[in-house]
Amino acid sequence: MITLTTKTAEETIALGKKIGNLLRKGDVIAMQGTLAAGKTTITKGIAQALGIKETITSPTFCLISEYEGKMPLYHMDVYRLEGGEDFVNLGTDDMIYGEGVSIIEWSEKIMDELPKKTIILKLEPQEDGSRIITIDNWPHGEIK
Numbered sequence: 001m002i003t004l005t006t007k008t009a010e011e012t013i014a015l016g017k018k019i020g021n022l023l024r025k026g027d028v029i030a031m032q033g034t035l036a037a038g039k040t041t042i043t044k045g046i047a048q049a050l051g052i053k054e055t056i057t058s059p060t061f062c063l064i065s066e067y068e069g070k071m072p073l074y075h076m077d078v079y080r081l082e083g084g085e086d087f088v089n090l091g092t093d094d095m096i097y098g099e100g101v102s103i104i105e106w107s108e109k110i111m112d113e114l115p116k117k118t119i120i121l122k123l124e125p126q127e128d129g130s131r132i133i134t135i136d137n138w139p140h141g142e143i144k
Contacts, residue, residue, distance in 0.1 A: 002135040016045020022140040030107035033123035039105045072100030079106040084113040
């Protein structure tokens with residue numbers, strides 16, 4: 001388990017870039033955290049590292065946003081889904097087991113449908129505006 005702290009949105013984006021630089025095809029990141037915890041903010045940094053120029057926004061209403069960079073980024077938000085069956089019915093297998101990186105916000109709802117090798121990234125906002133970020137199942141060495 002890796003535990004890191006960021007103090008600002010800019011630091012959270014910078015951490016996302018460090019993570020994104022280490023990701024590989026087929027990586028799945030299960031994002032967990034409350035509303036406004038920083039899930040989309042850290043995704044912006046990951047997208048920058050993948051060479052994505054588009055503006056990253058939360059896919060809450062469209063459920064899945066797909067971006068092209070060095071490899072595809074599939075940014076999913078499953079907040080509005082009832083559970084794993086709804087997730088599978090979206091046709092997400094091609095993304096999760098494909099050639100890109102998948103980031104799933106509110107993943108707590110569908111963990112049983114994700115691969116065992118899924119990276120779990122938890123964001124916990126603090127009263128002072130900082131975030132404690134915990135990463136479990138990280139396979140790619142030290143995040144520098």
